[in-house]
Amino acid sequence: MKSLLKCVADIKKSKNIAIITHTTPDADALCSAIALKKLIRQNQNENSEPKQIDIFVDADEIGERNLAIVKGIELNVQNCENYDLVISVDCASLSRMGKYSELFQKYDNTINIDHHTTNDNFAKNNIVLITSSTCEGLYLLAKSQNAKISDDVCKLIYSGIITDTNNLTQGTITVNTHKVIAEIIGRKINVEALNDYFFKNNTKNKAFLLKQALDSLTFIAGDRIAFMKLTKQDLAECEATFDDTLGIVNHGIEIKGVDIAILAIKQEDNSYYVSLRGKNGINVANIAKTMGGGGHETVAAFQYNGLLADMKDQLLKACKDELANHTLEDIENIFYNDDDDELENKNM
Ligand SMILES: [Mn+2]
Structure with missing residues (x-):
């Protein structure tokens, strides 16, 4: 090189x-x-x-x-x-x-x-x-x-x-x-x-903040999108820092059937930091890019200045476009393949 x-x-x-x-x-x-x-x-x-x-x-x-x-x-x-x-x-x-x-x-x-x-x-x-x-x-x-x-x-x-x-x-x-x-x-x-x-070293404040975030959890698009939000007040109440918000979005993507997890953190009025996680081949970097941000296929983020309702509209549209673009892996059958059946039958 x-x-x-x-x-x-x-x-x-x-x-x-x-x-x-x-x-x-x-x-x-x-x-x-x-x-x-x-x-x-x-x-x-x-x-x-x-x-x-x-x-x-x-x-x-x-x-x-x-x-x-x-x-x-x-x-x-x-x-x-x-x-x-x-x-x-x-x-x-x-x-x-x-x-x-x-x-x-x-x-x-x-x-x-x-x-x-x-x-x-x-x-x-x-x-x-x-x-x-x-x-x-x-x-x-x-x-x-x-x-x-x-x-x-x-x-x-x-x-x-x-x-x-x-x-x-x-x-x-x-x-x-x-x-x-x-x-x-x-x-x-x-x-x-x-x-x-x-x-294995999270602060107690982070645990309390996670509780707040999970309280806000909603499911959208036939439960394929998990949405959570936090505000500056939530952080203050929990005596948590911005750093304590890291990883909270993962709790959304860990849920069965969820392909996109979103955590929107309201920093100031009309200013949001939004973390995205994807799985099942969903490319959240594409979504973040549409929103002016960036990242990787499964981990991305963007900053948004404007109203929450507008942000949600634009973001959901981008998410739905991305979801529509994919045929998903059948993870329920991840360990199963037809040959095994044949083998079993032969051995019987
Ligand atoms: Mn890095």
């Missing part, structure tokens, strides 16, 4: 590097930013002067679940006047960087490392690998360059992968994802502790 070699050469010769990830960062965003910084540092020629690498993320606060990731890591400190290179990670578009998109745009020498199918190649050099997570892509890139990958970096990579795939249950996982996970588990890393940290 020609552009990858160019990027690696750029990274090697740059003294001051800025890494920017997306606003309201999830674990993959933070882990990939920090892992990239460590990878660059740990693969630097020992005799050369250490590079200045600053990480930027537009967030008033880091969600509680991700605090352990950033512990001891300096964020948003501009330690140099001029960067030689600016790299974005886990951002599908320029606007995902929030206020730091200005910093990104100030420079010509830029790299975009991402895994979203909707990425619009906004940088000078774009490395968009359709992987489960940016962390997985980063690991594959580092390996392809025979880079040293420390246990510290592996912990970050593992965390980015398991959180972006809902513990390896989402359609975005591939053979490569499992290979990366297998390699990391093969090291002396306590992956069980990471699993516990990310998946």
Whole structure:
């Protein structure tokens, strides 16, 4: 890959590097930013002067679940006047960087490392690998360059992968994802502790918030769409943060017969953040795109400014179009095949 070699050469010769990830960062965003910084540092020629690498993320606060990731890591400190290179990670578009998109745009020498199918190649050099997570892509890139990958970096990579795939249950996982996970588990890393940290560590507030969301659950389109909503007041009542809303939408898609799950979070009057989940071959990224957002086939989101009723109308239309486009797998018969019957009959 020609552009990858160019990027690696750029990274090697740059003294001051800025890494920017997306606003309201999830674990993959933070882990990939920090892992990239460590990878660059740990693969630097020992005799050369250490590079200045600053990480930027537009967030008033880091969600509680991700605090352990950033512990001891300096964020948003501009330690140099001029960067030689600016790299974005886990951002599908320029606007995902929030206020730091200005910093990104100030420079010509830029790299975009991402895994979203909707990425619009906004940088000078774009490395968009359709992987489960940016962390997985980063690991594959580092390996392809025979880079040293420390246990510290592996912990970050593992965390980015398991959180972006809902513990390896989402359609975005591939053979490569499992290979990366297998390699990391093969090291002396306590992956069980990471699993516990990310998946058995919900706050009580989040449990209460889930209760509120489930209270709002309604079924639409012959029960094929599960819709939930939360408001700022719900969050305040439960003393929950925006981060506590992550994953709640999965409770909708886990329901039998539901092909699309929606969680609409009212942030301000007429401003909604909407998470989508799909299964059974339904592509929720298509739906999100119609609504001005993006994502992956089974996991997508969009931001909507306008009335809830209008949003619901447009969204339901997009959902119904997508549902009409698909013949669904018969999952009730997933283990059954006709040959088995024949075999049974022969043996009788
Ligand atoms: Mn990601």
